[in-house]
Amino acid sequence: GMWLGVSGYSTIEPPDTISPEMIFNFINVHESFVSALMLSLAEEDLVSLDDSIGTYLTDLPETISGQITIRQLLYHMSGLYDYLNDPFPATMDSLLADLDHLWTFEEILEKFMGPPHEEPGIMFSWSGTDFLLANEIIRRVTDTTISAQLHQRFLDSLSLERTFFPPDDELIEPVAHPWGKIYPSDIDAKDNWS
Numbered sequence: 316g317m318w319l320g321v322s323g324y325s326t327i328e329p330p331d332t333i334s335p336e337m338i339f340n341f342i343n344v345h346e347s348f349v350s351a352l353m354l355s356l357a358e359e360d361l362v363s364l365d366d367s368i369g370t371y372l373t374d375l376p377e378t379i380s381g382q383i384t385i386r387q388l389l390y391h392m393s394g395l396y397d398y399l400n401d402p403f404p405a406t407m408d409s410l411l412a413d414l415d416h417l418w419t420f421e422e423i424l425e426k427f428m429g430p431p432h433e434e435p436g437i438m439f440s441w442s443g444t445d446f447l448l449a450n451e452i453i454r455r456v457t458d459t460t461i462s463a464q465l466h467q468r469f470l471d472s473l474s475l476e477r478t479f480f481p482p483d484d485e486l487i488e489p490v491a492h493p494w495g496k497i498y499p500s501d502i503d504a505k506d507n508w509s
Contacts, residue, residue, distance in 0.1 A: 325492045333491055338477055340493035345480065346446055348465055350389050352453060355468050361456050364389070371452045374421075378428045379444075383435045385452065388445040394433035398423055399443035417482055420451050 325331040356362045362371070362385060369381020383393045399406060406427055410418075418426075432440055450461055457464050462483030470478050479486055 325489075331492075334489065337489045337491040338479070338486060339491050341478075348469070348480070349446055349449055349453070349461065352461070352464055352468060353385065353389060353449060356453065356456060362452065368448055368452065371455050372448065376424050376428055378430055379424070379448070380431070380435060383448075385449065387435050388449045391439050391441050391445055392436050393442060393445050393448075394431045394435050394437060394440065395442045395444045395448075396429040396431055397440075397442040397444055398427040398447065401429055420447065423447060 319335050321333045321335050321337075323333045325333050325337060353362065353364070357364055364386040365384050367381055368379075368383050368385060368388065369375065372381070375381055379395060383395070387393045409426065428444070453461055453464060460480075460483040462480040465480055469475070477487070
């Protein structure tokens with residue numbers, strides 16, 4: 316049989332209890348979808364996992380080596396600065412200053428990138444920058460959105476009607492509030508949840 320249950324709150328003020336009908340943010344699960352999408356493109360010879368990213372992204376800042384391979388992005392072996400976490404809390408300050416702003420690929424690279432931590436291929440180090448770059452390669456190779464490719468190649472044929480890739484997809488209601496822990500520990504504890 317199947318059991319379905321939920322617990323907790325979508326929002327605290329006003330209190331809104333989680334319900335089974337709510338859609339949840341899949342956060343880093345998107346990396347699995349994007350990796351599958353990249354593998355699908357490789358099967359069609361639209362990309363090779365051993366291609367350098369400079370083949371597709373010719374306008375990279377000097378902090379990102381065009382010699383990094385797609386495989387290194389997908390394995391988190393690029394050695395790149397993590398635009399989401401490394402400049403913390405400066406990134407959060409910028410993001411929270413205008414919650415309605417949809418940051419472009421170019422804006423993120425210009426505002427949040429720092430020097431790499433390591434040469435490509437040396438060690439595993441999770442970096443949101445890796446999948447930011449992988450997403451952009453997919454967009455340029457297919458000349459469509461990630462969402463359009465995911466729906467065309469996977470979601471629609473698998474009847475995953477409640478799986479979305481924002482901001483490209485419009486979400487259907489109700490959506491559970493995407494809670495997340497903000498760190499590091501030097502931020503006051505009362506501000507650690509958003």
